[in-house]
Amino acid sequence: MRSLIALKRQFHRLQASSNPAARNIYKGITILYSAINGTFCFLTDSSYRAVLFMQLFNSKNVHQTTPLTGMNRYPEIFSACQNYLKNKKNLKILSFGCSTGEEVLTLRQYFPDAEIVGVEINKRSLKICQKHAVDKRVRFLYSTEKNIRRYGPYDAIFCMAVLQRRPHDIAAKGIENLSKIYPFEKFEQQIKQLDDHLNNEGLLILHMSPYLLTDTSVAGKYVEYGDCNQNDYISSFFNKASQKIDVFGTVKSVYLKSNNTHLHSLGY
Numbered sequence: 001m002r003s004l005i006a007l008k009r010q011f012h013r014l015q016a017s018s019n020p021a022a023r024n025i026y027k028g029i030t031i032l033y034s035a036i037n038g039t040f041c042f043l044t045d046s047s048y049r050a051v052l053f054m055q056l057f058n059s060k061n062v063h064q065t066t067p068l069t070g071m072n073r074y075p076e077i078f079s080a081c082q083n084y085l086k087n088k089k090n091l092k093i094l095s096f097g098c099s100t101g102e103e104v105l106t107l108r109q110y111f112p113d114a115e116i117v118g119v120e121i122n123k124r125s126l127k128i129c130q131k132h133a134v135d136k137r138v139r140f141l142y143s144t145e146k147n148i149r150r151y152g153p154y155d156a157i158f159c160m161a162v163l164q165r166r167p168h169d170i171a172a173k174g175i176e177n178l179s180k181i182y183p184f185e186k187f188e189q190q191i192k193q194l195d196d197h198l199n200n201e202g203l204l205i206l207h208m209s210p211y212l213l214t215d216t217s218v219a220g221k222y223v224e225y226g227d228c229n230q231n232d233y234i235s236s237f238f239n240k241a242s243q244k245i246d247v248f249g250t251v252k253s254v255y256l257k258s259n260n261t262h263l264h265s266l267g268y
């Protein structure tokens with residue numbers, strides 16, 4: 001075991017070697033390793049294949065690629081929204097990027113009478129969603145503008161850990177410009193589309209995203225609602241030019257769409 005660790009250390013030293021041949025050996029072995037590893041994952045892991053196909057054939061529409069999710073992942077946010085929406089009749093909710101469905105199953109617990117639509121772009125995850133035993137007022141659909149429109153407009157749109165890419169990597173590498181990984185324009189275009197499907201006095205919940213709703217062209221329609229925030233988001237925040245910024249204060253997660261200008265002037 002010890003000799004294996006020593007060998008690994010020696011191998012990584014090649015990367016910083018002053019000898020170009022040693023550096024090329026390092027590069028060659030790394031590429032070969034990635035190719036073997038990629039092929040192995042492709043052949044054995046259906047989740048890996050689903051993400052790869054999505055990136056290859058639907059890259060224009062895909063935001064976050066990882067399907068990581070869980071039940072009741074954001075209890076404070078769900079409770080705050082439940083509180084705001086408690087008296088609303090014929091409630092319609094959209095979970096945009098619902099992965100394998102746990103977010104929708106959680107929303108059903110918080111909103112027992114609502115019509116809930118979960119949309120997902122990863123076909124493998126969507127198949128898993130469609131196996132859940134749910135009531136007739138829950139739907140899982142492939143994520144297209146047409147499908148979203150068909151059951152809308154909505155009183156709440158949850159967009160949790162979707163409008164982002166590789167946040168851990170960005171944080172670890174201290175990446176300063178996101179334009180190649182996840183440009184602002186892609187984020188803004190999606191926000192504008194979602195805004196189109198949200199009722200006035202409805203909630204847009206935007207959690208774990210490196211960009212700010214306040215930077216988008218629809219910002220003027222929204223006011224912050226409540227205290228839920230993105231303080232524990234691992235990534236930095238970025239501006240309209242996809243450049244890293246320092247944010248003073250907190251970035252909120254829940255926004256109320258309101259044409260009541262009085263609320264805007266109060267900074268509600």
Ligand SMILES: C[S@@+](CC[C@H](N)C(=O)[O-])C[C@H]1O[C@@H](n2cnc3c(N)ncnc32)[C@H](O)[C@@H]1O
Binds near residue numbers: 068096098100121159
């Ligand atoms: C990290 S998961 C988040 C799942 C869930 N919202 C949560 O917070 O637990 C991100 C999901 O967004 C999905 N996604 C990415 N782009 C999408 C799009 N354009 N439409 C719908 N889903 C999308 C991914 O396939 C993935 O399942």
